[in-house]
Each structure stands twice: as structure tokens, then as C-alpha cells.
Amino acid sequence: MSQYAEAQEDLELQHHPGPGQYVKIAVILGILTALEVAISYVDALSDVLIPVLGALAIAKFVMVVGYFMHLKFDSKLFRYLFVTGIGFALAVFTIVLVIFFSAEGGPSPGGPGG
């Protein structure tokens, strides 16, 4: 490994959270999960259920990726690689939705071809 790479790795390790912080993050993740489940049972929130659950899932996703996978502390290049994958996934989803709903007027019981 090059000296630069070693220095980079040492720098990464210095910024990584300690075991105590990992436990705190896990507790927060557990609380968010409990909150998600509780919210899904509240009828009064049915109108805002999807955005609220979506926001909680994204929060959990970001916490795991940022702290447990260390993406918050590591090189930005890793972040770009990962975000590119997510971007492609969202693009595929959007394209599929557009094709489905514009060509067929929505998914039919027989599938895309009717």
C-alpha cells in the first residue's frame, strides 16, 4: 500500500466513531423502527403514512450507510459510486412506471401485456 493510502486509512480510522457511539446509533435505529411500526397502526395518520414512513426509512438508511458503513468519513469517491447506483435504480423505477402507466393505463391483472 502506498504511503498516501496508509495515511488516508489512518485518517479514516481517526474519524470513525467508537463502540459507544455505535451503540447509541443502534439505539436510535431501534427507536426509529419502533416508531415506524407504531405509526403504521395509527389510522389518523393514514393520509401522511407514506411520506412519514418513507422519511423514517431514509433516515435509518442514511444512518447505517453514514456511520456503520463509514461513508460519512471515507473518501467521497466511494460515495459517488454508491449514489450512482441508487440514481440508476431510481431511473429504472421511473422509466418502468412511465412505460407501464402511459402504454397500458396502469398495470392490469394479466400483467404488462394485459
Added chain:
Amino acid sequence: VATGELSPAVHEHHTSTGLDNTKMAMWAFLGSECLFFGSFISTYLLYRNQTADGPTSAELYDIPYTSVSSFVLLMSSLTMVLALAACQRNDQRGMRAWLLATALLGMVFIGGQIYEFTEFAHEGLALSVSPFGSSFFVLTGFHGAHVTVGILMLLLLVGMSMFNRLGPDDSRKVELIGLYWHFVDIVWIIIFTVVYLIPAR
């Protein structure tokens, strides 16, 4: 090199970015996996209401049960990152204990998934019963297969450590398998919300 043993010159390679190639490859792989699971999640969302004559998601899902499974997988991410921290400070016993705990939690999750699939099959849901059944089993089945591969890799790490083949210089191996493990966790975070918690219309 011919015997499979890499020479020091191969280990001490230089990269144009100054970053480790294996870690870069793992992040590129995980990026491609986003596309893989994104496609299956998209397919599930499109077909979730198409139950044909089979059971619906509302009739099948047991949210409290799946919540416990989700919590178990979430906590396995904690034990995984603690295993990496132990490896980096050369605490071999601690690392083995946390790796085993992670593998065990993964096995609990997979056991729960097998039980859930069996229950759903008894209720009449199968891969070919309806578009909903197909998309559900393909999505959650592939995720379960990923978790199973992760468990095998964790047990391999434990074995390597027991035979003194995993020193502090090899923390990158633990980190890479850890990245894979956390990835299956974040995929489940999305699946749990999209598939189980958001009700089908």
C-alpha cells in the same frame, strides 16, 4: 505466485487514487446491487395489488413478527461494526465473538424468513399463484439469499481467525464483508417499509 501465494510486491500495489482497489470494487459492486434490488422493488410495487385468486398482503402479513425480524437484522449491523472495531485494535477474541453474534443474528433472521415463507405457502401463496406472489418471493427470496451468503462469509472469517489467518493487517477483509453485511441490512430497511408497512390499496 504460481502456488497461489501473493508476493509482497503484489500486496503493496499503488493506485492512482490512493484508495484501496478492493474497497473501491466493493462500493462499485454495492452500487450495482442497488440497481438489482431497485428493479425487484419496482416490480413488487407494480404488482402488489394483482393477487389474482390468491391471498392478499393484508391477509398474510404479520407486522409484529416481521418487526422483530427487522430489529434482529438491524442489531446485526451493530455487532458487525463492533467486530470491525475489535479487529482494528487487534482484539481477536472480541472480533470472533462479535462475528459469531452477527452470523447468529443473521441465522435467526433467515430462520424467521423460512418460517414466514412456510406460513404463506400454507395460506395459498406461491411463486406462480399471482403476480403479487411472484414479485414478493423473488424480492424477499433474493434478499434472503444475500443474507445467507453473508452468513457464510462471516463464518469463514471466524474460521480464518481461529487458524490465525486474520491479523490486524487483514482488517480490510473484515471491513469489506462488513460493508456487504450492512448493505443487506439497508436493503431490508427499504423492503420492510415498502413491502410490509405501507399497505396495499
